[in-house]
Amino acid sequence: MLASFRKSLLDRLVLKPTRHPIDNPEQLKKIVTLAGESIEIFVQRNFIQEKPPELLVLKFPGTAGRGERSSSFPMSGVPDIRTEIWTWNPPGYGGSSGKAKLPTIAELAGHFWHLAKDEMPHDVTFWLLGNSLGCLSALNIASQVDIADKKRIGLILRNPPSLIPVVENVAARYRLKSLIQPIANSLCDSMNAMLTAPQCTSPAIFLQSECDTLVPAWIQDQIIQVYGGTHKKVILKGLGHDDKITNLHHESIDCALSWIRSHTGID
Numbered sequence: 001m002l003a004s005f006r007k008s009l010l011d012r013l014v015l016k017p018t019r020h021p022i023d024n025p026e027q028l029k030k031i032v033t034l035a036g037e038s039i040e041i042f043v044q045r046n047f048i049q050e051k052p053p054e055l056l057v058l059k060f061p062g063t064a065g066r067g068e069r070s071s072s073f074p075m076s077g078v079p080d081i082r083t084e085i086w087t088w089n090p091p092g093y094g095g096s097s098g099k100a101k102l103p104t105i106a107e108l109a110g111h112f113w114h115l116a117k118d119e120m121p122h123d124v125t126f127w128l129l130g131n132s133l134g135c136l137s138a139l140n141i142a143s144q145v146d147i148a149d150k151k152r153i154g155l156i157l158r159n160p161p162s163l164i165p166v167v168e169n170v171a172a173r174y175r176l177k178s179l180i181q182p183i184a185n186s187l188c189d190s191m192n193a194m195l196t197a198p199q200c201t202s203p204a205i206f207l208q209s210e211c212d213t214l215v216p217a218w219i220q221d222q223i224i225q226v227y228g229g230t231h232k233k234v235i236l237k238g239l240g241h242d243d244k245i246t247n248l249h250h251e252s253i254d255c256a257l258s259w260i261r262s263h264t265g266i267d
Contacts, residue, residue: 006186010102013167013183014133015063017092017100022068027087034111037098040089041112042067046075047082055266056120057127059087060109060134066094073245074129074156077257081266088112090137106190109137110144117149125264127154132215132241135160136191139223143199154264155204159241160223161215162193169219193223201229203263205256209239230263232256 027042045053055078059070070087091108092100098108116126126149130138135157142155164184171180189195206224208217224233234256236249245253261267 003186006183007102007188009183010167010186011100013180014102014163015092015100015105018064018066019094022066022094024068027068027070031095032115034108034115037091037096037108039091039096039108039112040067040094042070042087042089044070044072044075044085044087045083046072046079051082052121053082053084053124055081055083055125055127056116057083057085057129058113058116058138059085060090060128060130060137061087061093062132062134065131065134068094074127074253074257077254078261078266081261086116102191103188106137106140106188110141113141113145123152125152125154125266127156127260127264129156130158130160132159132161133163136163136193136196139193139196139200140190142202142204143196145202152264153202154260155200155202156207156260157204158207159209159212159215160193160206160220162219162222163187163191164194165219165222166215169216170214194226197223197227199228203229203260204231205260206231206233207236207253207256208233209236209241209243211239211243212241214241232259 027044030041030043032039032041061067067087067089075083089096090105091098098104128138128141138155138157142153145153164187167184168180204227208220234252236245
């Protein structure tokens with residue numbers, strides 16, 4: 001009973017779901033069923049749908065993110081590749097059914113991956129793109145993929161949090177660290193980046209906001225140091241956790257995209 005209560009408190013501390021309508025006519029909304037839940041997916045593409053995509057990007061927004069607000073990144077960096085982006089609203093967000101809980105998000109993210117893989121031709125490349133909390137879903141998926149799929153999967157992770165120290169770090173500002181530790185430690189293994197990252201062998205780009213105070217660089221670096229695959233870190237100079245990428249960062253990001261293209265077989 002106490003363990004369940006702590007997990008519920010952690011969900012409340014970390015997750016910020018909203019359900020208000022957000023209009024974005026530039027994206028196509030699809031409703032799919034994952035493990036009995038109705039889940040919204042928002043689709044963007046840079047080609048006329050006469051052929052299948054060569055690259056499918058699965059996007060996982062952050063703790064307060066919504067699929068309706070998904071940008072077209074990284075399509076501008078791969079203009080010569082037929083690219084499709086699917087951004088989900090996890091359970092409890094937007095029009096997606098279910099409750100916003102960390103273990104539920106991890107479980108349904110896995111179903112989201114299998115749906116995408118089953119719908120695409122065998123030669124499609126997948127990039128799993130996470131923002132903040134969404135990185136944890138991407139890492140959990142990548143830690144469990146079949147060996148046959150590893151060569152066609154890449155990750156792009158911006159400001160990935162190791163949730164336990166992030167929650168403790170925020171609580172310490174209010175002198176609540178000792179009280180919050182048992183709650184933070186109730187985190188499920190599937191959303192613990194320090195457990196999943198070492199199991200990942202796919203190439204990864206880590207986009208690190210230089211001035212991030214919510215997920216400081218030292219916490220992000222813990223994940224990068226234990227990551228099990230080849231990787232490349234790009235420091236986004238001058239940016240905070242939620243700040244938008246500017247033209248000042250495009251050159252370094254484009255170089256990283258060229259790198260992950262070559263490592264995931266997109267020529």
